[in-house]
Amino acid sequence: MLPKVLKSETVYRGRAFNVRVDEIEIRPGQNARLDIVEHPGAVTMLPLDHANNLWFIRQYRHSAGEVMLELPAGTLEPGEAPEAGAARELQEEIGMRAGQLERLCGFWLAPGYSTEFMHVYLATGLTPSQLEQDEDEIITVEKVPVARALALAESGEVRDSKSLVSLFVAARRLGW
Numbered sequence: 001m002l003p004k005v006l007k008s009e010t011v012y013r014g015r016a017f018n019v020r021v022d023e024i025e026i027r028p029g030q031n032a033r034l035d036i037v038e039h040p041g042a043v044t045m046l047p048l049d050h051a052n053n054l055w056f057i058r059q060y061r062h063s064a065g066e067v068m069l070e071l072p073a074g075t076l077e078p079g080e081a082p083e084a085g086a087a088r089e090l091q092e093e094i095g096m097r098a099g100q101l102e103r104l105c106g107f108w109l110a111p112g113y114s115t116e117f118m119h120v121y122l123a124t125g126l127t128p129s130q131l132e133q134d135e136d137e138i139i140t141v142e143k144v145p146v147a148r149a150l151a152l153a154e155s156g157e158v159r160d161s162k163s164l165v166s167l168f169v170a171a172r173r174l175g176w
Contacts, residue, residue: 006031010038016075017116039109039116043086044073044162046104046170047094047123053143055094055126056158060138069142069152071163073118082106082119091129094141099125105169109161120166122174146176 003024012019018038025031047055060067074089076082083101090096102122109116144152152158153167170176 037114041076041117043119044071044166045086045121045123049126052146054149056142056144058140070160086121095130096126097129098123
């Protein structure tokens with residue numbers, strides 16, 4: 001039996017997410033108060049070119065306090081299909097359109113406190129097609145050979161969860 005929601009209140013509305021507080025009944029007579037980050041979901045792409053390079057981005061991440069090497073990704077617009085979001089984000093972040101998008105997996109980013117579900121796509125058949133970047137992003141694009149990308153993940157240079165999960169799932173699926 002799932003816990004019963006007794007009360008739910010949105011306490012913060014932001015650009016990227018909302019925060020709500022839920023009071024739930026875990027079992028009869030035992031209640032808990034949970035803080036939940038409401039997020040519309042996101043996509044991560046593994047752009048793979050004909051020379052077997054993955055296209056990464058370097059981007060300043062204020063919450064981490066550093067510039068990070070990561071796979072391109074982005075938040076879905078309300079009601080946007082994940083594949084459409086992946087196509088849009090590729091154009092915004094690396095200036096490329098994918099001839100093919102193949103869904104590799106999906107995962108909950110932090111299910112203990114967030115509703116964010118991440119969809120992962122392999123993007124191939126890349127051709128130039130630029131959309132304007134988001135105004136709060138300063139991104140540089142780097143092409144990294146597949147073997148080097150895996151080594152960067154293993155050494156800790158790539159350390160955000162979406163990139164790590166995406167790389168390791170792709171490596172297993174594609175035999176890298």
